Amino acid sequence: MLEVSKILTFVVPSYNCEKFLDKCLSSFADSEVLDKLEIIVVNDGSSDGTEKIALSYAEKYPDSFRVISQENKGHGGALNTGIGAAEGKYVKAVDADDWVETGELPTFVSMLEECSSDVVLTHHYTIDVGTGEIKKWKSFPEKFGVSYDFIHIMNNWKSFDRSLTFHGITYNTAFYKKYGMQLSEHVFYEDHEYATVPCCYAKSITPFDIFVYDYRVGDVEQSVSEANQLKRLGHTQTVLERFLSEYPKLRLKKGCYGRKYFCMKAQGLLLSYLRTALLVELDRKKGREEARYITDRFKNEIRPVYDLAKRQYKAFMMMNRSHVSLNTFEKILSSKLYNKLRGNHDFN
Numbered sequence: 001m002l003e004v005s006k007i008l009t010f011v012v013p014s015y016n017c018e019k020f021l022d023k024c025l026s027s028f029a030d031s032e033v034l035d036k037l038e039i040i041v042v043n044d045g046s047s048d049g050t051e052k053i054a055l056s057y058a059e060k061y062p063d064s065f066r067v068i069s070q071e072n073k074g075h076g077g078a079l080n081t082g083i084g085a086a087e088g089k090y091v092k093a094v095d096a097d098d099w100v101e102t103g104e105l106p107t108f109v110s111m112l113e114e115c116s117s118d119v120v121l122t123h124h125y126t127i128d129v130g131t132g133e134i135k136k137w138k139s140f141p142e143k144f145g146v147s148y149d150f151i152h153i154m155n156n157w158k159s160f161d162r163s164l165t166f167h168g169i170t171y172n173t174a175f176y177k178k179y180g181m182q183l184s185e186h187v188f189y190e191d192h193e194y195a196t197v198p199c200c201y202a203k204s205i206t207p208f209d210i211f212v213y214d215y216r217v218g219d220v221e222q223s224v225s226e227a228n229q230l231k232r233l234g235h236t237q238t239v240l241e242r243f244l245s246e247y248p249k250l251r252l253k254k255g256c257y258g259r260k261y262f263c264m265k266a267q268g269l270l271l272s273y274l275r276t277a278l279l280v281e282l283d284r285k286k287g288r289e290e291a292r293y294i295t296d297r298f299k300n301e302i303r304p305v306y307d308l309a310k311r312q313y314k315a316f317m318m319m320n321r322s323h324v325s326l327n328t329f330e331k332i333l334s335s336k337l338y339n340k341l342r343g344n345h346d347f348n
Helices: 018-029 050-060 073-084 102-113 150-155 173-179 226-231 232-247 257-281 285-301 305-322 324-335 334-343
Strands: 008-013 036-044 065-070 092-095 119-128 134-137 168-171 205-217
Touching: 008 018, 008 073, 008 102, 018 036, 018 050, 018 065, 018 102, 036 050, 036 073, 036 102, 050 065, 065 073, 073 092, 073 173, 102 119, 102 205, 102 334, 150 257, 168 173, 226 232, 226 257, 232 257, 232 285, 257 285, 257 324, 285 305
Parallel strands: 008 036, 008 092, 036 065, 119 205
Antiparallel strands: 092 168, 119 134, 119 168
């Protein structure tokens, strides 16, 4: 096997993010293991000072920072470019308005040096920039630092699901390049593609008991805000349709647990779409029509995804007709009784 000089590549897709980028890049640069890191900043057609900030780090730390500038291709296109250029043993994506836990990088790199798994899972924080609230998002395996397969993970889903995300996943670079799909360009929410394929092909997944990623939330300009989820509902539909087209192409045996993982992740995005269409869209009839269309597509084309989502779909439909708001629904979700009934872990 070809030896790699860098243990971990961070890919930072960057578009007009001058007010955040320095905080992000400085979280890598202060590390005592910088010589084992490769940080690829993909300047995705920015018109502000993003490129200048990125180049200043490349000039100061030429052995660790690289800048690739391209015409705008969106978040997915920037990730495609950055991961394609990655030379580290492992690769992890970090958005330009987020950052990493600098003090944990030496431990994380040391863990990766000894690891050979296809996928590594780590914990992450969410930091609400409006309220200052910090939440922990963790996995709860029987044991950390050992390898699991999808049979175990799918049979213990609640112990792993919060780390099987864009923020929690680190990929073996060679594995990603073998099984990864070209992520959708010029749309939001393609990070669901990133966390689903190639992950569904993984034969070995190792969770580490360490917080690596700091995910900034609470900004109304973010794609995850309620208003933007409604405005970009078509983007979510594009990614769902990508799932519909990719499922028949999977190089996985029928009924295998990797396919079950794919369906579980697709179901999660479908439910997010349905929640927005049925509880956020003010034109309730329009929301029902949009929800029926995409749900029927899954019912006819990937029945396991529909079967996983149908109970919640019917509940959303009922709430839509009863004019239940998203705010009311989220209060139910955050209640201790609901989480106890669902068997959700207390993350704090």
